[in-house]
Amino acid sequence: GAVVSQHPSWVICKSGTSVKIECRSLDFQATTMFWYRQFPKQSLMLMATSNEGSKATYEQGVEKDKFLINHASLTLSTLTVTSAHPEDSSFYICSASQVQGAAYEQYFGPGTRLTVT
Amino acid sequence: GQNIDQPTEMTATEGAIVQINCTYQTSGFNGLFWYQQHAGEAPTFLSYNVLDGLEEKGRFSSFLSRSKGYSYLLLKELQMKDSASYLCAVLDSNYQLIWGAGTKLIIKP
Numbered sequence: 713g714a715v716v717s718q719h720p721s722w723v724i725c726k727s728g729t730s731v732k733i734e735c736r737s738l739d740f741q742a743t744t745m746f747w748y749r750q751f752p753k754q755s756l757m758l759m760a761t762s763n764e765g766s767k768a769t770y771e772q773g774v775e776k777d778k779f780l781i782n783h784a785s786l787t788l789s790t791l792t793v794t795s796a797h798p799e800d801s802s803f804y805i806c807s808a809s810q811v812q813g814a815a816y817e818q819y820f821g822p823g824t825r826l827t828v829t
Numbered sequence: 830g831q832n833i834d835q836p837t838e839m840t841a842t843e844g845a846i847v848q849i850n851c852t853y854q855t856s857g858f859n860g861l862f863w864y865q866q867h868a869g870e871a872p873t874f875l876s877y878n879v880l881d882g883l884e885e886k887g888r889f890s891s892f893l894s895r896s897k898g899y900s901y902l903l904l905k906e907l908q909m910k911d912s913a914s915y916l917c918a919v920l921d922s923n924y925q926l927i928w929g930a931g932t933k934l935i936i937k938p
Contacts, residue, residue, distance in 0.1 A: 755930040755931050756872070757928075820873070822871050823869070823871045825869070
């Protein structure tokens with residue numbers, strides 16, 4: 713149980729375009745979803761926390777107008793990278809929790825590798 | 830500020846034992862996690878310690894000393910598939926996860 717999927721698993725896009733990444737909890741209701749970014753040889757960096765039906769809470773330094781997060785249902789959250797640039801190339805990972813705000817109980821998705829050319 | 834330190838890289842031999850250390854300085858403490866992350870994949874949960882002492886789970890064990898702000902992950906009978914990064918993460922007083930940079934473990938035959 714507690715499976716989280718992400719789609720796509722990898723994507724290549726041109727600079728200036730937008731990319732949408734989906735995160736789904738397959739067998740449980742995800743009250744809270746977390747979005748992380750990981751650059752090569754670095755640790756996970758929390759970008760934002762989203763609770764179903766509410767606006768996402770962004771970490772300091774993360775542009776909310778660039779990284780649009782929607783958590784419209786208990787099983788789906790989306791991250792849209794708008795006007796992507798090469799420096800946005802990274803590994804994006806989502807995680808989901810059944811308990812609101814519970815960072816201690818996170819189930820991770822497999823990640824999405826974004827390359828912006 | 831909040832800080833988690835762990836070695837950048839370690840090398841060990843197949844069949845041997847390795848200990849990966851993690852020290853932390855955080856605003857409050859509500860538990861420490863160890864995750865394993867293979868290259869290009871998401872982290873997978875290994876252990877959670879909130880009380881002092883050693884927790885054993887098969888070939889992997891995790892130790893915590895809250896007074897010293899210190900934990901270690903002990904891997905026994907190393908296998909080639911254990912080659913991965915090992916991430917230490919602390920849950921602070923606000924129940925936010927603070928992540929270490931990870932330790933890349935290289936297993937040699």
